[in-house]
Amino acid sequence: GEGFAKVNATLDPAFKPLTVGAWVWLESSKGVILAQGGEAQGYVLAIDEGKPLFGVRSEGKLTTVTGDDALPRGRWVHVLGNLDAGGKLRLWVDGKAQKQTPQANHLTRRPADGISIGRDTGSPVGSYRDEGPFTGRLRGLRIYWGLPDEKEINTWLGR
Numbered sequence: 044g045e046g047f048a049k050v051n052a053t054l055d056p057a058f059k060p061l062t063v064g065a066w067v068w069l070e071s072s073k074g075v076i077l078a079q080g081g082e083a084q085g086y087v088l089a090i091d092e093g094k095p096l097f098g099v100r101s102e103g104k105l106t107t108v109t110g111d112d113a114l115p116r117g118r119w120v121h122v123l124g125n126l127d128a129g130g131k132l133r134l135w136v137d138g139k140a141q142k143q144t145p146q147a148n149h150l151t152r153r154p155a156d157g158i159s160i161g162r163d164t165g166s167p168v169g170s171y172r173d174e175g176p177f178t179g180r181l182r183g184l185r186i187y188w189g190l191p192d193e194k195e196i197n198t199w200l201g202r
Contacts, residue, residue, distance in 0.1 A: 054079065054186065055153040056086065062191060063088045063097070064123030064135075064199070065184040067177075069116045074162070074177030076122065077184060080154025081166030088124050089169060090114065090177070097124025097134050099147050100168050106147035107169070108132040119182075121200055125190050138200050160184060 056079065063086065065076050072093040079085055083103055089096045093113030099106055114120050114136065123135040126147060134141040156165030162176045163169065183199060191199070 054158065056188075057084075057150045057152050059149065060126055060128045060189045061086065062123060062125040062187040062189065063185070064121065066119050066121050066182045067114070068119050068180040069093070069114055069178075070180075071178035072113070074179070075159065075169075076177055076181060077158065077160050077186075078163040078165075078168050079156065079158045080150070080168050081156040081163075082168070083166075084150045084152055084154040085156065085168035086124075086126070086150070087163060087168040088122065089163075089171075091169075091171075095122045095124075095134055095136060095141070096169070097132055098169050099126050099132060099150065101148035101150050104148060105168070105170060106132060106144055108134045108142050108144045110134055110136055110141045121183075123196075127190065138196065138202075158186075 063077055074090050076088045078087040084100060086099045095110040097108050121137050125133045130146050132144040132147045
């Protein structure tokens with residue numbers, strides 16, 4: 044549908060590598076899957092023009108990585124974004140590496156805005172003004188500090 048949820052969790056991603064991901068069933072070409080934070084500090088996993096996008100904003104500077112191709116519709120697709128310990132942003136679709144950025148910055152403090160699922164409900168993490176609600180279905184949404192090991196990712200992917 045077009046619903047969204049706010050999560051009252053005190054997760055603190057400051058100075059940590061992180062991984063976020065979910066299974067998505069698209070019914071539109073844009074929308075936020077998950078966001079924590081806003082225009083000063085935060086991260087976002089979203090769909091932009093049908094392509095997956097993962098972004099991290101630190102001290103107001105936004106770094107993003109966008110997938111090469113639009114995601115298919117009419118089936119479940121696994122999307123995963125990662126900020127590694129060295130500051131690289133990486134993006135995967137259905138367990139296959141898409142792109143990475145040369146360098147991003149880790150968050151330097153806990154974001155003021157909490158976690159939102161299906162919409163960025165606080166100040167925007169991304170460069171969008173009002174990214175409408177995610178239209179479609181979400182399942183298996185997860186946040187990790189660091190990158191899960193291969194066994195954990197394969198379990199998440201149902202392999």
